[in-house]
Amino acid sequence: MRCMTGFAVFETDGEEQTTLVQIMLGRRLQDSVESPSRMKRVRITLPAGEHDLVIRLLPMTLVDTQFDVEKGSSRPLHLTVGKNKLTPVRLYFSRISTQSFDWEARKGTPIPLLDNDETIETLTIFLQSSDWDTRWFAAQFLRTMKGNIPKLALMRLESLANWPELQSCLKKNTVIECEDLREEASKTLRQIKRRLR
Numbered sequence: 001m002r003c004m005t006g007f008a009v010f011e012t013d014g015e016e017q018t019t020l021v022q023i024m025l026g027r028r029l030q031d032s033v034e035s036p037s038r039m040k041r042v043r044i045t046l047p048a049g050e051h052d053l054v055i056r057l058l059p060m061t062l063v064d065t066q067f068d069v070e071k072g073s074s075r076p077l078h079l080t081v082g083k084n085k086l087t088p089v090r091l092y093f094s095r096i097s098t099q100s101f102d103w104e105a106r107k108g109t110p111i112p113l114l115d116n117d118e119t120i121e122t123l124t125i126f127l128q129s130s131d132w133d134t135r136w137f138a139a140q141f142l143r144t145m146k147g148n149i150p151k152l153a154l155m156r157l158e159s160l161a162n163w164p165e166l167q168s169c170l171k172k173n174t175v176i177e178c179e180d181l182r183e184e185a186s187k188t189l190r191q192i193k194r195r196l197r
Contacts, residue, residue: 006058007091009044011051012076020044024058048083052076055091055105075105085110088133108134115145120153127156132173135160136181143188154192160185 006024010017021042057073079087088108096102108131112119123145126138139160142153159165161182169178 008056008058009042010054010056011046012054013052017054020046020053022058043086046079046081048081051079051081053079055089057103075103077105077107079107082110084113086113086137087111088131088137090133108137111137111141113141115147117147120145120147120149124150124153124156127153127160132169132177132181136184139181139184139188143191149192154189157185157189157192161189 006022008022009020011020021044023042053076055075055077077089079089081087087110090106090108091103092106093103109126109129111126111134112122120142123138123142126134127142129135129138139157142149142157166178166182169181
């Protein structure tokens with residue numbers, strides 16, 4: 001079986017490619033990147049502007065049979081990078097059969113990073129985003145904000161930290177992703193409440 005146990009991100013300029021990051025997840029079968037339990041967040045810093053990227057899976061032969069990747073092991077990705085903003089990009093994997101899987105790269109909503117009231121208001125809205133990764137980043141960045149956190153944000157963090165929202169998350173995401181979001185919301189909530197004492 002040939003499994004994808006890592007990935008690399010390149011920036012392209014004509015025929016030239018520059019490696020931005022290369023991540024190996026491991027050499028065991030259970031470390032394969034298409035496994036639903038695998039999750040790895042990587043941050044790449046790029047100047048504001050237009051960027052053409054290529055994301056490529058890194059194969060590693062583990063046993064004898066062939067594990068095919070539908071539509072190839074590379075995906076082009078065009079990003080418009082905004083100043084002081086983070087754009088989440090997520091790799092989604094779906095198994096087609098015991099011998100193949102498909103994958104795609106999806107861009108999320110750009111998330112503001114400046115510490116001001118407008119950013120806090122935006123992050124509060126993002127806590128209810130349909131994209132669960134956006135919720136995770138919103139919960140994380142609210143923890144770093146020094147301004148006043150509105151009651152609505154606290155209510156949404158409280159919700160993300162509780163069981164009913166976890167159950168809702170599990171309908172579309174893995175246990176690890178949902179538990180990670182709940183933990184992030186709980187951390188942020190605890191830190192904000194300590195600050196308010």
